[in-house]
Amino acid sequence: MLEKSFPLSNKMRISVDHEKLGVFSQSHVKFYLKYSSFVFRALKKPSFQNFLHWMLKKEKIEEDAVRTVHVKVLPFRRKNGKCLAGTCNTSRGRIRIYPKTMKFCQTFKQKFGRNTLLVYAGNRARAALIHELLHLKYAEDEKTVRELSEDYFLTCTQKQPNQSSKAFFIYTMIFHAKISGEKTLPSGSNEPSKRLKLNEACLRASGVLSKPC
Ligand SMILES: [Zn+2]
Numbered sequence: 602m603l604e605k606s607f608p609l610s611n612k613m614r615i616s617v618d619h620e621k622l623g624v625f626s627q628s629h630v631k632f633y634l635k636y637s638s639f640v641f642r643a644l645k646k647p648s649f650q651n652f653l654h655w656m657l658k659k660e661k662i663e664e665d666a667v668r669t670v671h672v673k674v675l676p677f678r679r680k681n682g683k684c685l686a687g688t689c690n691t692s693r694g695r696i697r698i699y700p701k702t703m704k705f706c707q708t709f710k711q712k713f714g715r716n717t718l719l720v721y722a723g724n725r726a727r728a729a730l731i732h733e734l735l736h737l738k739y740a741e742d743e744k745t746v747r748e749l750s751e752d753y754f755l756t757c758t759q760k761q762p763n764q765s766s767k768a769f770f771i772y773t774m775i776f777h778a779k780i781s782g783e784k785t786l787p788s789g790s791n792e793p794s795k796r797l798k799l800n801e802a803c804l805r806a807s808g809v810l811s812k813p814c
Contacts, residue, residue: 607650608664609657615641616697617674625675629703636700636722637674643723644672644698644730652757657734666737668694670730676702687729689736696733698726717771724771728754751776 615637622630643649657664677685677699684705687698701709701722710718732750739745754776758768 607647607654609653609667609670610645610650612667613641613645613670613672615674616671621675632703632706633674633676633700636706637672639719640698640700640722640726641672644670644726648760649727649757652760653730653734656731656753656757660735660738662734662738666694667696667734670696670698672726673697673699676700686725687733689733691737691740694737696730698729698733701725720768721771721774724754724758724768725775727757728772728775731757 617637625633654664677688677697679685684702685699687696689696706718706722709721713721728750731753732746735746735749735753739749754772758772
């Protein structure tokens, strides 16, 4: 049987700024290459592509409005130190999805384990793509984009039967464990320990970490 093809899926690429590679150590580069290929596969999963297709139709966003979705290998830090989860150039239809930093991932893995980190990384990228796609329609209206992103992400986790049951708790982590004053979503703080404390409290409250490891 021929696999159904999704127009958005064909526009996705892993992309690296070669001139920035030299700034990172070999172990960092190896880590970020692995991270980006994992995220790329997570975003290309037919069940998620199917969901995006449905969401774009519901929002009446033409799939042609998206020209490229680049899964960036290296993280992007803004001048204020915050790491971005994604960007959208609405006039060019160019979306970029960025990774969490290696430092954040290492701290996260130590606390919650590798599997939870993988679930987190995949879902963070999904949430970021949903968010950036909505910017194509709502442009600068960050409030609406954020509210809708949250609704759609929740629908997305419910629609996917194969998603780990942890996905819902990850949702809470992505959308509700924000540090006060953090404006953009779903970008995180670059202070892993501070953010992880909130995440931990969140996972405990939701029961994921109720049993001692
Ligand atoms: Zn935004």
